[in-house]
Every structure is written in structure tokens, then in C-alpha cells.
Amino acid sequence: MGYINIKIKDNEIPKYIQIYHQIKRMIEANKLKDGEKLPTIRVLCEQLKVNKATVISAYRKLEEEGYVAPKIGSGTFVRKNDGYKNIKKKYSDVLKKINPDTLKEYIDFTGETTSSSFFPVNIFKDVINRVLERDGAEALVYQELLGFQGLRKSIVKNFWDDTVNIEDVLIVSGAQQGLDIVSKALINHKDGIVIEKPTYSGALAVFNWRKAEIIEVEIQKDGIDIKKLENIIKKNNIKFLYLMSYFQNPTGATYSHEKKEQILRLAEIYDFYIIEDDYLSELIYDSHINYMSFKKMDTGQRVIYIKSFSKVFLSGIRIGYVIAPPEFRENIQNAKINTDIATSSLMQRALELYISSGYWKSYIDQLNDIYKKRYFYMINSLEKYLANNVDFEYPGGGLNFYFRLKEEVTINSYELFEECREAKVLITPGEIFYRSIADGNRYFRIGFSQTSENEIEVGLKRISDILNNYRK
Template sequence: MTVTEPSRTAAPLPPLAARAAAVGGSPVRDILAVTARPEVINFAGGLPAPGLFDGEGIAAAFRAVLEETPERALQYATTEGEPALRTAIAARTTVRGLPTGADDVLVTTGSQQALSLLATALVEPGDTVLVENPCYLAALQAFAFAGARVVPVPCDEAGIDPAALEDLVALHRPKLLYTVPTFQNPTGRTLPADRRAAIARVAERLGLWIVEDDPYGELRFEGERVPWIATYPGAGDRTVLLSSFSKVMAPGLRLGWLRAPAGLLRACAVAKQAADLHTPTVNQLAAARYLADRDLDAHVAHVAGVYRERRDAMLAGLADALPEGSSWIRPEGGMFVWAKLPDGYDTTELLRTVITHDVAYVPGAPFFAGEPDRSTLRMCFVTQSPDEIAEGLRRLGAALRGGLRGARAS
């Protein structure tokens, strides 16, 4: 007698959360995957130059903490961060014009985590968040994942228009404004002091959190440093300052921090407990040891000097590489040049042709929260030598001359 098993029908799994299904991946990461071939001169990345890392100094710091205090370096730590590192961060912040104590600082696993923690602590689904236009792409992702309604603030080559900001705050009553005011990603522009003061006044008068992200501010090549928005009257009790060691020490350490008023900092610490408990202890102690034993400012000055040469090489070649009528922003520091081709060109479509010439950039469209300007593009100048940049721009010019006619936007 043969026994037949009844047919089995598996019930479908519950769906992903709506926010997970709605938020896509990073177009920049997708482009980097396509352009990973070694022959490609890749202006698409946003990575610091690996050849300029102080590998010996960082290795010495790790050796010291692992040899002298292994039981501490390899153990769990407090969520807020190692006291030695928080103290060092507070001291560096104070020296730069914003009085800060260790208790004002929360160490995060990269400043990207700080954005995620702030979105968790501040944003309810449906809340409005204001951002620069265009905006750092990963910030758009973080706020979208939190369910925010993201509204772009009109900007020009100097950054946010304070009058337009005031109108939008009055209209939408947003939770926060997110800004990268110094050497912005993707545009490289820097917000002038008078506009920073005006933004502080708007936030104080109308009730608004300011999230001031400053990952690039130490990489200045020319001009005078502009004080953080957090230092202006009215902004102190409503500004969260984010920064990171990723661009000045090493991104692989994944060390960032946020400075915030006490109540918000506590809320972010609770959110971090739920996310990862704490940032790796050994990395924190090694960074603190590096800051104690080495001159990070001297290292950053050296890196900025090299980056300036590379920026100058890119600026020198843009006129020949880009079509007539193009424009670009001259950054005073940072890592990026932002360019705009004449109206009617679509840099996303053009990239198909450009990549076949073994060179790459990032199309500007993904950086816009609202209607994108498809004629824009971002190029990172820090990871190639001046000669490589010149060759990359030569390839780019040849690719654009060959592909422009077929890539006109409809």
C-alpha cells in the first residue's frame, strides 16, 4: 500500500516594512561597483586618498592600547563613548570656537550613524525635514527611511537662501534643517557667515532644529575658516554638530560624533544602545592614543596641501573637458567639484558612454530631494594624482564629444 503525503502549501511571509520597500540603495555605490576596474579613472567616489593615511601612526596607536590595556581595549564600553576620546573631541571642538565638554559629545560609528540616530530621536513618520538642494545623498536616505517628508530649500552657488528657508519653515513647520555648510557634498560650496547668522535667527524665531554636518571642514585649501552655525546667537541650544575622523584620520575606523543639547544627546544615546550598544572600544582608544601621541593637525595640513594640488589640476582641465556653456563651483576645500552642463544634457544618460572611455563621475540627479537638475554632475578630485586627473579629464572630454548628441534629454 502506497501512502501519498498531502501537498504542502507554504503561507507567504509577511512583507517588508513600507519604509524598507520604499527606500532604494545608493546610486553612488552602484556606480562604484560598475567602475571598479583598475583601468578606470574614477571621479565618482567620495573616498579619501588611501596613500595619505598615516598607517604607521595608527598602527602604533593600536599596538600601544593592545599591549598596555588589552583587557579594556577588548571589552564592552559605555554607549556614550570612551572618556579619553570624548575629552579629546571636546577639546578640539573648543579650540575651534565652540566651547564643549566631554559630556556634550556622543561617539558614533561614523557620522552616518549620527544621522540615523538623530532621525530616530527627532523624526516621526510624516514629519517635514528641510534639506539643501542638492543634498548629501545618504542624508536623504536616512530621513526617508525614518518616514520623513523631505523638502528642499532653494540654494545658489553660496548655499541656502535664508529668505526662502524662512518661508518654508513658516509654511511647513519642519522638525529640522539638515545642512553641510562647509565644502558641501556634493557641490563643494561654503555657506558665508552672514547666511549662517541668518539661519540661526530663523531657527530661533520660528522653532527649528539645525543639524550641522561638518565632515570636510578641516580640509581647507584657501580662504578664512567660517565659524560653525552652532556658534552664532540663537543657534546654541538648537544645533546638533556632527563630525568624523573619516576624512582626516581613516574611514575604516568608523569614528564619528555628535555634539548636542543634553536632552537630545540622551535620546540619541538610547537609540544607539538599541542599534549597536557602543562603537568598538579598541578603535576609540586607538584614536584617543593617536591624538595624544601624534599631531593630527599637521597631518591634516599635509593632506590638504596634496588635495589642493589635485583640485587645481581638475579645475585647470574642466574648460577643455566639458562642453561650451558649462559652469562649475570652485571649492575652497573638501573633496568635490560640482559642474553643470548646458540645459538639455542628461548626465545620467551620458555616463553610459563615458564609462566606455574608462572614466567616471556621479550624475547629479540622485542628490536632489525635489525635481532634479539632470545636467549636473559631481567629481571627486582627491584619489588621483594631477597627471591621472589630467588624463581622466582628457578621456571625459573625448567621451562627451562623442556622446553628447545622443544623450540630449528629451
């Protein structure tokens, strides 16, 4: 196609947004049909009298929302919109409509946190009572802007062997708030950020909100592709690299020691910083995986470390912490104060006593025993039911498996999500983990944190039946 009817107006709306909206409306009105080729970037630039970057930005936004798909060497084509348009919103809306009562009717493979059924309620209740007896009304009054000093001391002593300063530890309301605060404090419009491809959808939302220049680099089994990372860093002004060091969400990948060393060295050479989201590193089932965070290996103050207790402890408690290099400490602390002055004082004090009394370690050991057994049961069941239709890796820990549909399977992942929902099984489509949803339409994630062995068996059998119906 050489021409489409687009009119650019002189107003406050950026030109690329005007182009994007008009093409989007044409696709939705079926004036541009599925598979139809859009004008080349050069042709549209000449037609609209705009620069190349404007058209590229418009096409990229259309691609990110699933309206078009580029084909290398051929151009950009309209794609079938049903099942793709606003997939992230559709997925979220579906889950919102499933309340706790109706959730019981489903086999839930979407869980990202440990099951609350394992949480030692009576022990924690006793800990809270001990805190109230010890501290009285003071336990309910928020006094320390950086977080309860006792908890910060306990974190430094129990998790860092006193290798970090208590002044560098900031208590936050979970990893998501930690990421929000770091972004608000340090990331500005057009700052270059490298992220793993795919990555955590919450991180994508935060960086998009800050209007950062986001560049994706494929993640491999042992971490991000180093060669591609270095090539990008050489050609672009990169300020941050965001990564998940253990059992990455969604792929389950864990960084090797060698890649950690390489990335830390690149950070020194090319002057960028690493935002490390330490995700689920407590749950390690493979004896070959040893825990060593980027932060513990960081001798050049290049790592901003974010950790949540909510993933493995109890999601409703919403406590995590951030450790930042001294040069960023004040900005991050001010951003926390401006965002949310208080993280529950009572819960902070209770968590401190829970950790210092040895309950934390016992609980994590218990979770490892439970989920290690479930992890290997998952592997056996996956080999039994899904191996013919999907490819996947063994993460060696965490709570998820990530799958790629084989070529002979004709369904895409969002359509699979819808079919599974009809069969009372919930999975997570891969589209939500990519900037361009087209990149994720052959992937999906299954979590085993909320499912019993019987539910695993039944749920995977139902998924298998659906996939078999779509084999060539």
C-alpha cells in the same frame, strides 16, 4: 488626456500607492507613451472619487522615480523611462560590480574620502601598540556606552577648546550612523524637515525612511536660499533644517558667516533645530574661507552637530561623534544604545592617542598640502577640457566639483555616466542628489580624492571627447 483606466480597491494599500502602481505599470507596458499628458489632478480626482492630496501624492511619487515630469502651466507628462527609472539603484549596482581588482582599470572620480595611500600606517600601528601596552585587554572590551571617555575629552579639548560639555559628546560609527541615530531619536512620521537642494543621498534615504515631510530649498554659492527658507518656515510646521556647513555634498558650497547668523536667528524665531553635518571642513584651500561651525556660533542650543573622522582619516575606522542640545541628549544616547551598543574600543583609544600626540594635526596639514595642489591642478585641467560644455563654481576646499551641462549639450547626466563608464571613467550623476531625479539630469559630480594628476588629465580629456560628441 482626460481618462485613464484606474480602479481603486478598498484594502490596506493607500489609494495614492494604488494609483501610482497602476500608472507606473501602464508606462512600463508602453500603454502610456513618452510625452503623453496625464489627466489633470482635478479630472483624476473626479474620475476616481478621491481627494486632491491623494492624486498629488501619486503624481509626486511617479515624478520622484522618473516616470513623469511636470511642466509649469501645462500639466504632468510621461517621460522617457530608459536611463531614468531606478537611477539611484542602477548607479549603486554598477559600482558594486566594480571590485577592487577591476577598479584599477578605471579612472575613479566618484571618491568622497581621502586616499588611503596617504595614511601613515606605521605611525598608527605604533599608536595601536602603545594603546595595547598601556591598557592591555581592557582596550578590547567595550565599557562606556557613550564612547571612550578619553576620546570624548580629547575631542572637547582639541576641537572645541573646552566650550562643550563632555556629557554632550556621543561617539558613533561615522556620520551616516550619527544621522541615522538622530533621525531615529527625534524625527517622527510627518515631521517637517527642510533640506538643501541638492543634498547628500544618504540623508535623503534616512529622512524618507522616517516618513518625514521633506521640503527642498535651493542651495546657493554661500548656502541655502534664505528668502525661500523663511517663506517655507512661515507656511509650514518645520522641526529640523538639515545642512552641510562646509563644501556641501555635492555642490561644494560653503555657508557664509552672514547666512549662518541669519539661519540661527530664524531657528530662534520659528522654533526649529539645525542638524549640522560638518563635512570635510578640514580641507580648506582658499585663504578667504575661515572655519566657524554653526555649533560654535550657537548660543540658543539650536544645533545638533555631526562629525565624521572617516572622511579624512581612514574610512575603515568608522568613528565620528554627535553633539546635541541637553534636551535631546538622552533620546539620542538611547537610540545609539538600541542601534549599536559598541563602536570599536581599540580604535577609539587609538584615535584618542593619535590626536593627543599631535599626529592628527600633522596628518591634516599634510593632506591640505597634497589636496590643495591637486585642487588647483583640477581647476586648470577643467578650464582646459570642460569649460566649453559645463558651468561650475570653485568650492575653495573639499574633494569635489559639481557641474551643470550647458544647454547646447544634449546628453543627460545618467547617459553621460554610462558613456563615461564605457570609456573607463567613473563619475557621479546628479540625479542621486535630488528627491525628483528629473531635477538632477543636467548635473554631475567629479571627485579628485583618488586620482593622480596624470589620471585627472586623461579622465577629463575622455569626458571632454564624449561631451563634444553631444554638442548641438
